[in-house]
Amino acid sequence: MNALLRFFRRLEGPQTLGRGPGFWIGFLVVLAGACAYPVFSDGYTVGNTVYFFTWIFMALGLSLIWGYGGALSFGQTAFFGIAGYSYGILTINFGAAYGFTLVAVVLAMAVAALFAVLLGYFLYFGRISGVFLGIVTLSVTLVLERFMAQTAGPEWKIGAARLNGFNGMSNMPPLTVPWPGGDIVLFPDVQLYYVVLGLLVVVYLGLRILVNSPFGNVLVAIRENPERAEMLGYDIRKYQLGAFVIGAALAGLSGVLYTSWGQYITPSSMGMTAAALPIVWVAVGGRSDLTTTLVGTVVVLSVFQALTIHGSQYALVVMGVLLVLTVLIAPNGLAFAAAGLIARLFRGRRAASPAGDA
């Protein structure tokens, strides 16, 4: 009982913003709003909202790797693609009966995580850090995209699943929950919305517990000063590899949800542009905290979506400008910059008022 209590107490701690009843009441209000949202909307719009939600897992994973662990990785989209394709291959071959799609989700995430273990072993145990980590992960992502893009021929198939090159893979079954009295097929609609929302809450709270645990504290210590963390006796390679693999698994979850959402995945979901977007979402909101990452991702995605509707070709330019400006003006993200600004205003007023009285 006590251990359980201690476990849940880690929902708040030094590594996460937001604590106390105020924050959690706000959290519940937002959650209640999110739960009530489908009531005020139609199935189609709700289905599109799910599309936003699928990306957030990947962003949270990047926040863990980059924001908490201090290792900039461009590999998130690679794991996204690997898991997406794995899901497609598995479900096209074995079908959706007996809840196999749910098994496929876990297997696809495991494939992505396994790939991350392999890649991460070479990177972290080779003590690659800083800028090199970024460019090696980016190279891996690009080569993977090119590899998938050339699989158009009929010889590229795994079982019944054709890889289909640039046209991408399609017609995999959506997530299906076995249910007495008929399976529930999760098309992009209200039901899928609740499933993904539930997953999101679980992942968000789980990550909060993780980063406030000893693991998270060591990870932040490594970000702040790797040598010091090592001198204190921690094997920093294992911690960074751990964060990398968890982040990759979350990117994999995004990939699986995306693939089952649209029943479609293409190599361009791993390309240059695709690899840039998670960086934008995470950097703009504030990468070093889960909550700011989550909020930032939702906001940036909404802006991006709105731009895509009204002037599609300028959307990417705006994203680029946003990224450059964020780095130049608010390196820790807009949320932290805004908080800093407000704090300074208040402090300024407080400092000014005694002088005014005198």
Place this chain on the structure above:
Amino acid sequence: MDVGTLAFSALYQFGDAFAFLVLSACGLAVIFGMMGVINLAHGEFIMCGAYVTVSATHAGLPLPLSIALGALVSGLVGVLVERVVIRHLYTRPLDTIVATWGLSLIATQGTLILLGSTLAGVGTPFGSFQVGGYSYSVYRLVLFGAAVAVLVGLYVLFNATRFGVMARATIQVPHMAAALGVDTRLVYSLTFALGAGLAGLAGGLYAPTMTLVPTMGTTFIMEAFVTVVVGGADVFLGTAPAAAVLAVVKATMTSLYGQLFGQIGLLLAVIIVIRVLPRGISGFLLRERA
């Protein structure tokens, strides 16, 4: 096919791969080696050089002049980028990656909006020659010559000119260089411009052999990254030997299994090399020497 033609073919493939790796990497390597900055917009500087070269050729300029113009324009854009963005980020190397990544997005999409999805190219000059029943492009030999010339030129620039001395002083101990009267900001600015100009040169040189699309930079950057990672921070002790080693890998894999496997071979090579030599070839050589 007899041994002679086989050897020539292998040598030709190697030279081609070597030239591509050296030319696409040297701009990136100069900027990284001198400033510790990884310029993710490198591919877009290459694209810029290629576009300027082709436009100038269409306007009637002879190809060599157009290539020089492409390099020059890229270099000038480099000065601008350094002034506006990079200068503020020298203390935060990870952030330079993110910022230049943003620039790359802007440049690629901006080019697409302004100039459309493709630009009419210019033909590859010089034609071809025959060895043992196979025909080879003369221009590829010119590219190999250009790669060697660039390496020699950089060596002379950094070892025999006043700018080279100041640049090397600035890399070694920036504060001391500044105290001795070197304008380190200007040196950084010029170095970035040099790197951008070299990228533009690579773009200009390869422009006649490629389709000009806004995303053409991505064709180069993988190779450039890999060469710089394997080479490490020193252009001469790193980039050149790394390009030589990787060219063997690339040429072999490409001729055996095709272009894509050439790239996959490069990637596997880099992942193995960083596991064995985390500081790249130049780190290894310099430690041996010290």
